[in-house]
Amino acid sequence: MRPIISATELANEMSGPRPPVLLDVRWQLHGPPLRAEYDSAHIPGAVFVDLDAELAGPPGSGGRHPLPDPADFGAVMRRAGVSRDIPVVVYDGGQSWAAARAWWLLRWTGHPQVRVLDGGLAAWTGPLSASTPDPQTGDFVPVPGSVPLLDADAAAELAGKGVLFDARAAERYRGDVEPIDRVGGHIPGAVSAPTTANTGPDGRFLPPEELTARFAGLGASVDSGDVGVYCGSGVSGAHEVLALEIAGIPAALYAGSWSEWSADASRPVATGPEPR
Numbered sequence: 001m002r003p004i005i006s007a008t009e010l011a012n013e014m015s016g017p018r019p020p021v022l023l024d025v026r027w028q029l030h031g032p033p034l035r036a037e038y039d040s041a042h043i044p045g046a047v048f049v050d051l052d053a054e055l056a057g058p059p060g061s062g063g064r065h066p067l068p069d070p071a072d073f074g075a076v077m078r079r080a081g082v083s084r085d086i087p088v089v090v091y092d093g094g095q096s097w098a099a100a101r102a103w104w105l106l107r108w109t110g111h112p113q114v115r116v117l118d119g120g121l122a123a124w125t126g127p128l129s130a131s132t133p134d135p136q137t138g139d140f141v142p143v144p145g146s147v148p149l150l151d152a153d154a155a156a157e158l159a160g161k162g163v164l165f166d167a168r169a170a171e172r173y174r175g176d177v178e179p180i181d182r183v184g185g186h187i188p189g190a191v192s193a194p195t196t197a198n199t200g201p202d203g204r205f206l207p208p209e210e211l212t213a214r215f216a217g218l219g220a221s222v223d224s225g226d227v228g229v230y231c232g233s234g235v236s237g238a239h240e241v242l243a244l245e246i247a248g249i250p251a252a253l254y255a256g257s258w259s260e261w262s263a264d265a266s267r268p269v270a271t272g273p274e275p276r
Contacts, residue, residue, distance in 0.1 A: 081135030159189030
């Protein structure tokens with residue numbers, strides 16, 4: 001199953017015999033929850049999921065968006081109607097960072113049929129609804145570990161022996177600015193690969209062949225060995241893992257990302273445009 005779905009494909013599946021469960025994961029960094037926007041208009045049948053409260057644990061030593069407790073995550077997904085044998089489609093406002101976080105969590109916890117709406121709600125041309133659905137409780141039980149996950153030590157090792165991408169903006173990678181975390185810079189050995197370059201102006205992902213060429217130019221291919229990604233707090237990094245999946249390149253996510261790494265003053269920090 002492809003990891004993304006177009007708005008036209010989604011409309012066809014919604015009217016078909018096996019419609020997917022829809023999750024609305026609209027979110028903005030440092031902003032208030034977007035529940036009010038969901039209440040105003042969403043794709044019919046979609047259930048709102050709050051990234052900060054339901055797709056992450058409490059911020060702390062594990063970063064700004066540590067992984068949620070699997071049992072808590074499973075309860076949220078079941079309330080949203082998620083079952084193991086029913087496809088799931090997740091979307092956000094259009095950037096697809098939050099949607100990719102939900103996609104990755106469901107994949108990591110073992111759901112076999114999850115896709116992101118390419119271009120998000122901005123790409124949807126069908127009807128919208130202000131009605132809050134009351135889905136039948138699902139049966140999804142998380143089984144963590146279905147896709148690879150990195151901790152800080154594994155990320156450091158991968159930066160030395162494989163390919164570790166830093167999905168943040170280039171100026172944060174270089175250490176020119178750091179508006180959020182304790183210090184700017186990057187994990188020594190990591191390669192700058194801003195996730196914003198994975199999509200076009202409309203927020204849709206670049207074609208697979210263009211993504212393959214982009215990552216090949218950065219040192220990653222199907223045959224390049226282990227590949228990993230981190231970002232600020234494990235959100236935009238999930239988007240890069242999704243882009244790599246579209247390109248046919250399996251990749252692990254360092255969920256704690258820079259917010260966890262930089263909080264530990266004992267860990268080394270590199271600055272400037274080069275990996276080391």
